[in-house]
Amino acid sequence: MLKYFAKRILWMIPIVICVALLIFSLMRLIPGDPARMLVSRDATEEEYLNKRVELGLDEPFLTQLGKFLTDTFLHFDFGKSYMTKTSISRDIGPRMVRTMELGLLAAAFAMITGILLGITAATHVKKWQDSLCMIIALVGISMPAFWAALLLIMLFSVKLQLLPPSGIGGIQYYILPAISVGLYGTATFARQIRSSMLDVIGSDYVTTARSKGLTEREVIYKHALPNALIPTITIIGGFLGQMFGGSIVIETIFSIPGMGLYLITGINNRDYPVVQTCVILLSIIFCIAMLLVDLAYAMVDPRIKARYASSKVKRNK
Amino acid sequence: MNSKDQSAPFLEVKDLEVFYSAGKQKVQAVNGVSFSLQKGRSLGLVGETGAGKTTIAKAILRILPHASATVKNGQILLNGTNLLSLSEERMRDIRGNEIAMIFQDPMTALNPILRVGNQITEAILHHSSMTKAEAEKHAMEMLEMVGIPAERFGEYPHQFSGGMKQRVVIAIALACNPALLLADEPTTALDVTIQAQVLHMIAGLKEKLGTSMILITHDMGVVASSCDDVAIVYAGQIVEYGTLEQIFDHPSHPYTRGLFNAIPSMNIDQEYLEPIDGLPPDPTHLPEGCYFSPRCKYAAEACKTGNMPVITTADGHLCRCCQYNLVAKDEKK
Amino acid sequence: MSANEEMIRRLAKDRLAMLGLLIFVAEIIVAVFAPLIAPSDPFAMDFTSMLSAPSSAHLMGCDEMGRDIFSRIIYGTRYSLGLGISVVVVSTIAGTIIGAIVGYFGGVADAVIMRIMDVFQSIPSLLQSVVISVVLGTGFFNTLLALSIHRTVGSARLLRGSIMGMRHMEYLEAADALNCSKLRTILKHVLPNSFTPMIVYATAGIASAIMSASTLSFIGLGIIAPTPEWGAMISSSRNYFIEYPHTVLFPGLAIAITVFALSVLGDGLRDALDPKLKN
């Protein structure tokens, strides 16, 4: 078991390096020269060449790549922002914290509401409660997060004046962004829980539980729900991906100075080091989150745990 | 069909009718089944896939899926109380306590993410006033009783082999010492030698605890080794009912005879077997008259309409066939 | 009755899925005949009616440049649906080829391609599209490519998974025993049987591609103003939405309705194709 996860963590290293390599190469493919953009319009050729040297763009691609990889992974130095000239490593810290706070809050919101809706639907299948929950879920998956965010601002900040429309501060600043990011998760969880609950309720072991004379409550919460949660865990991965992507947009809408906003600003300014750093770090966070999901999977399901314990990381039988 | 014994039977099922509805289609799963069971005896319900055997058992325990299954008619009397008219709450006290069930597939009958010990303890805690510690101790005793070392209490189902899982299922069923055990194909999923172990164990425990049993199976051999009485089920009806000797020595219904003839013999060499022609009827469109008539070589005009008479051929030996006299002339080979 | 006919019959009974199909088909018709349906030119600016509220002259009002929002939404179907459908077509074809190769042959090809996919999958999908859009620039085809890469990986994985799942099915073993060549086995037995999950994935995929495309456009990548792409419309009007909510409301509604229609259609297909629900 431990061995399996140690292996998984080690396996992350080449993956992350490949991601870094990929991103770095892609950034060099962007048409247009950042040095040309950074110098003033009427700069001399010399000024431009000096800028290139300053940014390290004059060296061959492989040298640049090597320097980038060693700086990033050995010295944890992500370089300096082209625009602000400040160290990215220093700037990124508080931004990462904000993005992760937002992510956790959104995940918590999505799971709690999703599970509640899913159970309500499954236990009242084909009744009005079921229809209501599923309509809510369908609305949830149909709304683009950025549009939902604008509507939420409209309602809660402008009309009702309950919550701040943008910026950072106390928890109240995170409520609307977290709902906007988590809404999609709420909807997918609710739908998944409902369908796996229905599968599980028809299974033999639930019949066994009933035939023991347990109450319906015990049957649902002790036998059906824990089993129904297992397939739900697998979709958390997809949800997390969506969430990290969503936060990029949501942070710009709510002006939350997190990694998303940093990234978008970086893109608009052709600030390559910033873009690279954000993508690599977001990918690392994403990989760690997926690993935690797998860990949770093993915790819930003793069969998976046994498979991990037998150490071989084989997908097929 | 009524039992020969006039003293009040322990379990009596009268005119049970169950159907499933799926959309507009109506599947007639059980069509007027009546039988009774004396205390301490075991009854074999024998029939092929889809004959309605499992539905009968689930109807007794009232665990049919509410959404699709309807009990249209009938009574199920346990010690004179009609189970079908009890409240759900009262029924819960009976389930697992007075009546317990063993399911066909031990692979799926256990909750994969709960320790087996807890799955046994749960039933005990629910039906007795034992403390948790006492219940766990009793659960361990149950495991030992079905031949599993008590140390395995904390293991998960996937750590057990098929035969062992079925033992756990049996331990759960017997944990509260039920008066009636419904065993639904308890050994079908198991290998022959393991099947023999499990059947032997069930027989021993039944003897020891004085449990009555309804054994559902498609295997005549299993019936022969475990039952006192036999009911042959075809298309949701009991077509023949009698003691083990009556059915095995003097099978009277053409279907029962067909079943016996279709089994490859262990003593006689036959070049070819004698199968029953055709297929079991479609339960959404049962034939008129005798449900077996399209496949029956004795079928006459009289078989194609109306209800078949139930004929008492010997003391307590009942047969649902209007051509009985003709059939009787052809003695069993 | 063939399995497909039966599937269609089951789908036809699903009223919500039929509603989804109806909306989807209607939108395709609107996209094709946009010039005939739209009341005015989606690019024509009328500064006298800038940001005007919905009225009989402008059903959904006008945007900050005085363009008729209704007409822009009608034309927008071409971009949104066009992108959604093309992304799915491209990625499904590419994904099927890759997935079929790795899933059936396994071995080295599988190991190598799967590792490459692992790299792609460790970058969150939208982030990936954002980066590729930045590299390629804006416009229909660049956005198509940016959105297709992630989906290709997804469909290849899905197909591979379902092939893996059925590699041990007896009918494939039977095909082997019956002398079917590998190519014949893939074409006649493997692909038709693993297409079921692919169809469901593709339908839901159009929805998610439309969503991603509009998100890209919203942050200024993808398709940009003045092209009447729905996400781009919201993006260009977002500074006015507090006073003039209709500028954001209607394009968003268009996205939501389209995604809703495709989601319920996808659900319906999944249920209709799932043999477990047969009874």
Add this chain to the structure above:
Amino acid sequence: MTSLVEVKKLKKYFSSARGLLHAVDDVSFSIQKGKILGVVGESGCGKSTLGRTIIHLHESTGGTIQYNGKDITNPSAKEIRQLREKMQIIFQDPYSSLDPRMTVEAAISEPLLASHKISARKRREEVTRMMEMVGIDERLRYAYPHELDGGRRQRIVIARALILQPEFVVCDEPVSALDVSIQAQVLNLLRDLQKKQNLTYMFVTHDMSVVRHISDEICVMYLGQIVEKCPAKQLFEKPLHPYTQALISAIPSVDIHPPKNREILSGEITSPINPKPGCRFCARCRYAQNQCHQPQTLNEVEPDHFVACARVSDNEL
């Protein structure tokens, strides 16, 4: 008499997470042309693997296979194609061995399409002939597998296997998924076809009464090895190996006079992964002694009666 199939010291090992799984281990036997060899044993004894290895659905790990006197242990791809026309297999589960998207006609004609270039008309005629032969109504020609019952599906599987007119057919539990009354129909059909076409069967099953009924000769397998081999009748009249005795004793017989006194075998089948040398049954055998921990050989203790038990060979039992 000539033997059609002869295997010597055949081995098939699978690698698994916990070691080598000895599915078939050192198995030798031969089948005469026109005869039926029954292979019987409990789940996991390697009987299905044995059949599949002989017809090259699995590649053997060791030993030799001869067909018609010719060595076919390591055939080329072309030779395999030729062999497949002579050797066929009927699978256990007619629900999974038919492609759900193929009609009856397509399924039966698949082998023709796969290996022969014959006209569409000739193909249709062939399918008609086969459908008649296995007793499937012409009206079901364009039906799909899910519309048919198990018995009919198994008939299609049989027709598909026999359309190339093979000489040798591996029947892998062909009736165990069927109800008794249908099982008898299919067994009769198999017997009938065997007689008419002078087929040779290797009939793999776990059902003792079926194997007794159909076989000329029977091999009893336990954990990858043959423990006893003799003519069918003799096996039931005079089983010599303790495992065979237990197996026969465990059969639920329909004879109720006199009530059977069964020998209940203790324990369960042990793991076929990295087995210890010596008799594999000895852990459950009531006669086990020290000598049983030595490797056992299949000895002819009576004419045509082979047993792999040192104590039987030494006349101790």
